[in-house]
Amino acid sequence: MTERTIIETHGLTKEYGPVTAVDKLSLCIEEGEVFGLLGPNGAGKTTTTLMLLGLTEPTCGTATIAGIDCTRNPIEVKKITGYLPDNMGFYPELTGRENLRVTGRINGLPEDVIEKRIEELLKRVNMTHAADKKVGTYSRGMKQRLGIADILIKDPKVIIMDEPTLGIDPEGIRELMALIRELSEKDGRTILISSHQLYQVQQICDRVGIFVKGRLIACGRIDELSKQLESEGNFLLELGAGPCDDRLEGILRGIDGVKDVTKVGEDLFSIQSGADIRNAAAQALLDNGYRLLHLHQRGNDLDEIYRRYFEKAGENREDGKHKREGGRLPFGNWKKVWPFDKRKKA
Amino acid sequence: MTSVKKLELPAIGKELGKGLGFRKTGRESGGGSGSGVPVLGMAGSSGFRMLFRKELADHLNSKRLILIFALLIVTGAASLGGALSNLRDVISDVDSGFIFIKLFTTSGDAIYSFVTFLAFLGPLAGISLGFDAVCSERSQGTLIRLVSQPIYRDSIINAKFLAGSVTIALVVFSLGIAMGCFGLIFTGIPPSIEEICRILAFLLLTWVYISFWLGLSILFSVLCRHAATSALAAISVWLFFALFMDLVASGIANFIYPTSNIAGYENLLKNYTLNLGLNRLSPYYLFGEAAATILDPNVRTVNIVSQEQIAGAIAGYLPFGQSLLLIWPHLVAMIAFSMAGFAVAYICFMRQEIRA
Numbered sequence: 001m002t003e004r005t006i007i008e009t010h011g012l013t014k015e016y017g018p019v020t021a022v023d024k025l026s027l028c029i030e031e032g033e034v035f036g037l038l039g040p041n042g043a044g045k046t047t048t049t050l051m052l053l054g055l056t057e058p059t060c061g062t063a064t065i066a067g068i069d070c071t072r073n074p075i076e077v078k079k080i081t082g083y084l085p086d087n088m089g090f091y092p093e094l095t096g097r098e099n100l101r102v103t104g105r106i107n108g109l110p111e112d113v114i115e116k117r118i119e120e121l122l123k124r125v126n127m128t129h130a131a132d133k134k135v136g137t138y139s140r141g142m143k144q145r146l147g148i149a150d151i152l153i154k155d156p157k158v159i160i161m162d163e164p165t166l167g168i169d170p171e172g173i174r175e176l177m178a179l180i181r182e183l184s185e186k187d188g189r190t191i192l193i194s195s196h197q198l199y200q201v202q203q204i205c206d207r208v209g210i211f212v213k214g215r216l217i218a219c220g221r222i223d224e225l226s227k228q229l230e231s232e233g234n235f236l237l238e239l240g241a242g243p244c245d246d247r248l249e250g251i252l253r254g255i256d257g258v259k260d261v262t263k264v265g266e267d268l269f270s271i272q273s274g275a276d277i278r279n280a281a282a283q284a285l286l287d288n289g290y291r292l293l294h295l296h297q298r299g300n301d302l303d304e305i306y307r308r309y310f311e312k313a314g315e316n317r318e319d320g321k322h323k324r325e326g327g328r329l330p331f332g333n334w335k336k337v338w339p340f341d342k343r344k345k346a
Numbered sequence: 347m348t349s350v351k352k353l354e355l356p357a358i359g360k361e362l363g364k365g366l367g368f369r370k371t372g373r374e375s376g377g378g379s380g381s382g383v384p385v386l387g388m389a390g391s392s393g394f395r396m397l398f399r400k401e402l403a404d405h406l407n408s409k410r411l412i413l414i415f416a417l418l419i420v421t422g423a424a425s426l427g428g429a430l431s432n433l434r435d436v437i438s439d440v441d442s443g444f445i446f447i448k449l450f451t452t453s454g455d456a457i458y459s460f461v462t463f464l465a466f467l468g469p470l471a472g473i474s475l476g477f478d479a480v481c482s483e484r485s486q487g488t489l490i491r492l493v494s495q496p497i498y499r500d501s502i503i504n505a506k507f508l509a510g511s512v513t514i515a516l517v518v519f520s521l522g523i524a525m526g527c528f529g530l531i532f533t534g535i536p537p538s539i540e541e542i543c544r545i546l547a548f549l550l551l552t553w554v555y556i557s558f559w560l561g562l563s564i565l566f567s568v569l570c571r572h573a574a575t576s577a578l579a580a581i582s583v584w585l586f587f588a589l590f591m592d593l594v595a596s597g598i599a600n601f602i603y604p605t606s607n608i609a610g611y612e613n614l615l616k617n618y619t620l621n622l623g624l625n626r627l628s629p630y631y632l633f634g635e636a637a638a639t640i641l642d643p644n645v646r647t648v649n650i651v652s653q654e655q656i657a658g659a660i661a662g663y664l665p666f667g668q669s670l671l672l673i674w675p676h677l678v679a680m681i682a683f684s685m686a687g688f689a690v691a692y693i694c695f696m697r698q699e700i701r702a
Contacts, residue, residue: 046701053494075496083494102400106495108392140598150491249669 006031006158006190011061013049016216021047023214026059029207031157035185036201037194038306039211045194046086048211049160051081052192058130065158078108082151084238086163092136094265096127096146097136100153107154114153127180141172147212148179156321159183165200171247198306210306220303225305235277237271238264240294251288255280268295282335384511393497394505401509405475405670414471421463422525428454430532443663444643446537447544450510451641460525461637463511463554465630469584471517472559475510478573479503479564480695482590485572491684491699503564503695510560515553522549537700540666547640547670554680555633559584561687562624568694618650640669648672 007029014022022044027056029035037045050056054061054074063065065077075090080309090099097118097273122128130138138146144164151159164180165173181204183189195201201208202222209219241248246268252261252269260272271277278297285292405411429452437445452477453459458466474527483489492502526545530536537545546591563580599621603613625631639645643663666673 049700051701055493067535078494078496080492083490083495085487085490086485088491089483089489089492091488092486102396103491103495105396106393106492106497108496154496 004031005029007035007063009048009052009063010052012043012063013059013061014044014051014056022051022058022212025214025216027209027216027219029190030056031190032184033206034180034191034193034204036205036208037192037199037211038201039198040196041192043211044214045257046162047210049083049162049194051162051190051225052076053081068160071292079154079257079331080157082154082156083161084147084151084159084161084164085168086166088132088150089149090135090138090150093134095132096138096142097122097131099146100150104153105151108156117153117155118149119150124152125149126175141168144168144172144176148176149265152183153288156189158192160192161195162194163196164193165195173200181205185246191286222305235273235276236271236298237281238294238296238298239281240265240268240292241290242267242293243290251284252281255284257270290319355605358378360692362466366455390672394501395463397492397497397501397505398509398620401505401514401597405509405513410474411517414474415521418464418467418471418517418521419465419524420461422542423461424457424530425454425460426525426528426532429456429575430458430529433533444538444541445533445535446529446643448539448547449533450525450548451638461548461641463636465555465634467639468552468556468587468633469559469588469630472510472514472556473563473580473584475513476506476560477508477577479510480567481570481576482567482572482688484700490700491634497540499690499696503568503692505692507564509590511553511557514556515561518549518552520557522552543666544640544669547666548637551633551636551640551673551677551680554677554684555629558629558684558687561684561691565687565691565694566699568691587628591625591628591631595621598624615650618701622649629680632680634671636680639673643669645669645672648676 005028007027009025009027011027012025012027013020023046025048036047039045047056050064051058052070054070057071065081067263068076068080070077090096091102094102100118100121101114104117109117118131122131125148127145127149135143135146161180164176168176177200177342179192180191184191193201193205202252205222207219207221208225210225211214211217218228218261220228239252249261249263249269252258252271254310255273255277257273257277258271259274262270262272264270271281276297278295282295370638381553426449432452432454433445433448450460453462480489484490489502493499514599522545526537561581562583563576566576566579567573570579603617603620604610605613605617626635635648639648643665646659646664
């Protein structure tokens, strides 16, 4: 497949009074890729998607989808773009099938095409069994699947999803991720996912953009981002050793290249360093008669990358307090929306 | 993997330009739903038609409409019964013409006339059709889904107002015609052409009047986040106009032109005119005055006239055209009120940012 830019923004800016929600965003998304726009709540992700759909006028800058200006010609953009908001709503008194029919008609599709597509799509999202029940009786996961069928009715080239995994059980998320991957690979659709659930997005995105306070602070493939960080000399080592006594921290600090040592658990330390110190640390521990319990070089998972970019962007000061409370997560409030944290540690 | 060809777009200059007729999208997608399907170029207007049909179907199927219709039918029947029992006394008075339309204006011993009922309960019908028009869609999350479809945003609110207005027309005209039919059966007096014209003009007036309340309630539904707030706001405006406007108007008139002292005699006319003018700001009063005029050919004027102006006038009925001329300003004012209410709702809706 030839890579071609389909979504493009130049210096896109949105100000709400004194607050800058999106600050000079310049982004290129290739045709057929899955792009993850990642950032905490209130980073400006939704505002960006609204500007891409022409639902909000940017203060300055331009956004185009397939060469069409999103602000000047939103109707044409919306013909080829499907948008799945984070709490997609349906008319509760209509059945799933009727809701899809309404969307098809609004898009001006002929009736026979609508019926054919509804049948296909219901099968595809595995909703045929509930198609003739009223949407008011649906669960959140069912609504989400119906939402995906709903945006596919108009056969869009570009799909924008806002927090698609919010409030869905792990099994549902797995199915959803498989479906998103399929939409990209099999149908060749371009998919833009905005999310703060890094772990899930990591699995399916070709590229990610890290978005903090309206600014895109990093953009690229996940392995590229992690390499880039390492080359800048930012390593994070998780190290467990015993017996844990007063001397241990001093020894760790004495290792060449160590910048900072933080005690994060009973006998667990987090070591920041300018180089790969795994061998040196193991050596130092053995020489001093300690037992090495745990050694893990962090940096390949997205939340780590994210955290470090976040630190780089100078957000450290504000969130230091939260970091102590919330363990390895950069925000205290992330704990509530982060179902995998405990599981990964266990 | 299939190659995705670039979508060919017609040369469209401005956002309002739209291609007419069918257009083939030069796009084929493997595995996806039907490929190369002709897509209607005028998605904007098909969106409006579709939304209008959906809104109208929603209104006609809603329990709310059945409830309102039942309420109006019951009050209509009650007022008709009252009018029938009192009709004999009314006719035996001076004038014996235009008996049929007296069914609408005559009140019973313990019951209001049909016109009074409509003036009072009509707003309720308008409010109940519009108070949750926009905010319920917003809280359901269907509004964001609608605006992310290729339709013009104004078609959403236009469709809502128009569908509500058409529903009101259906209710008002079917109610009026049903009243007329029952009246015909019970009295056995056939209406003249002029009476029919007067009744139709009255129903038209009622339609505009209730549409004003629809526009107002849609405005509140755009402004308020919750349907309950919007309903309360609309109902408080309704009650203010129906119950308190009169008190406020006379209070202000008495304050500016007191009529208590000797000097009060000077002020009598001014006081009355100001009171009337203030009252006419209320659509409730306007409707009552206009309905009384159009349904009663004896009403020759809606303003105060002096003895010398009336001198030499021959007692008789006003022709339909002249009655219509008399209430023309009322009708125009009410249409203007409705349009103003809807226009404000429209502007607010277009400027609102819709977020999920």
